[in-house]
Amino acid sequence: MSEEPIRITYFIISFIFHCIIAYYIIKTARKTKLNQLYLLATHVFLEGFLQIIMAIQGPYGEVGWFYFIEILVLVVFMKWGFYKEQRSISAYVVIVISIVNYIIYIPLIVLQISLAIRRFIIDIIMITLGSWFLYVSLSAYLKIRSVKGIEPWIKARYVLVMIYGFLWALSGVFLMIPGPTTELSPLILLTMLLYIIIPVTEYLAWVMPERFKNWLNRNYTYEEETGELSEEEIMKSFGGD
Amino acid sequence: MDVVKFFGPLLAEKTGLKLTPCSGMVRLALRDAGKTNDLFKMNDIKLLINKYLKERLERAGFDKNEEIIKALNLELIKNQSLLLMTARSQK
Numbered sequence: 001m002s003e004e005p006i007r008i009t010y011f012i013i014s015f016i017f018h019c020i021i022a023y024y025i026i027k028t029a030r031k032t033k034l035n036q037l038y039l040l041a042t043h044v045f046l047e048g049f050l051q052i053i054m055a056i057q058g059p060y061g062e063v064g065w066f067y068f069i070e071i072l073v074l075v076v077f078m079k080w081g082f083y084k085e086q087r088s089i090s091a092y093v094v095i096v097i098s099i100v101n102y103i104i105y106i107p108l109i110v111l112q113i114s115l116a117i118r119r120f121i122i123d124i125i126m127i128t129l130g131s132w133f134l135y136v137s138l139s140a141y142l143k144i145r146s147v148k149g150i151e152p153w154i155k156a157r158y159v160l161v162m163i164y165g166f167l168w169a170l171s172g173v174f175l176m177i178p179g180p181t182t183e184l185s186p187l188i189l190l191t192m193l194l195y196i197i198i199p200v201t202e203y204l205a206w207v208m209p210e211r212f213k214n215w216l217n218r219n220y221t222y223e224e225e226t227g228e229l230s231e232e233e234i235m236k237s238f239g240g241d
Numbered sequence: 242m243d244v245v246k247f248f249g250p251l252l253a254e255k256t257g258l259k260l261t262p263c264s265g266m267v268r269l270a271l272r273d274a275g276k277t278n279d280l281f282k283m284n285d286i287k288l289l290i291n292k293y294l295k296e297r298l299e300r301a302g303f304d305k306n307e308e309i310i311k312a313l314n315l316e317l318i319k320n321q322s323l324l325l326m327t328a329r330s331q332k
Binding site: 037038147150 | 258261283298302329
């Protein structure tokens with residue numbers, strides 16, 4: 001069997017899967033009115049759309065610039081979601097790296113300069129962003145890890161985002177290893193496998209299906225109340241009359 | 242974000258009081274604000290802490306309420322990713 005239909009089928013399924021994730025994220029955004037989630041949905045949709053582009057043009061086609069839009073959307077989402085009220089040097093560093101790479105990348109496409117250089121730039125971005133993701137989610141996770149009022153599924157979500165970041169960086173490392181990009185080499189297959197695991201991680205993290213959530217929470221008990229208190233009793237506890 | 246589960250234990254930690262009255266205090270503030278436990282907007286939570294909870298602490302005559310409110314605000318900023326990470330389309 002020719003490898004082309006396998007590749008195209010894979011990319012189309014991946015696109016549909018990304019659309020499903022984006023749909024659920026939009027549903028959450030509408031419910032919670034968290035506007036930054038629209039950015040995440042845009043990122044996931046673009047990630048899926050890139051699968052179609054890759055199916056047609058290969059992983060480093062002429063529309064590689066499209067990739068940068070997806071990345072910038074994601075960086076802004078992370079900055080907004082994790083550091084809106086805080087200064088974050090790392091966020092600005094990642095934004096600057098992304099923009100600088102984008103500025104370098106565009107002329108490379110226009111002038112049809114070496115595919116290897118273009119590939120290198122994309123890989124650098126993937127490794128930088130993936131590592132940053134890992135760092136951001138790990139730092140946030142460490143702050144809430146021991147808070148008893150936070151349910152395990154929420155903590156697991158941080159871990160899933162960490163895994164997502166790690167896999168992204170890892171796929172960048174894989175793609176940096178020299179080898180053919182047009183045929184199904186073991187390295188390409190490994191990278192494709194990562195591209196299957198990455199959206200699954202995204203699905204589990206952002207959609208968080210009910211059964212998965214319940215499974216994560218299976219041993220969770222929150223011993224909050226030892227009995228109901230009246231308003232008067234509560235106020236008295238704080239020194240009131 | 243379940244503000245009772247998040248701020249209840251924090252209030253208990255900062256005031257040295259038991260968890261039950263502290264969670265109850267956050268619930269009273271929520272009732273005053275006309276909101277439910279799950280809040281996702283930073284401004285809604287800030288309003289809850291800086292207005293309704295503060296007023297409740299003042300009415301109760303609690304000594305260190307300025308200090309407590311400041312500490313809760315800091316914790317909110319530090320853990321702001323929780324607003325995002327607790328959001329789900331299903332209940």
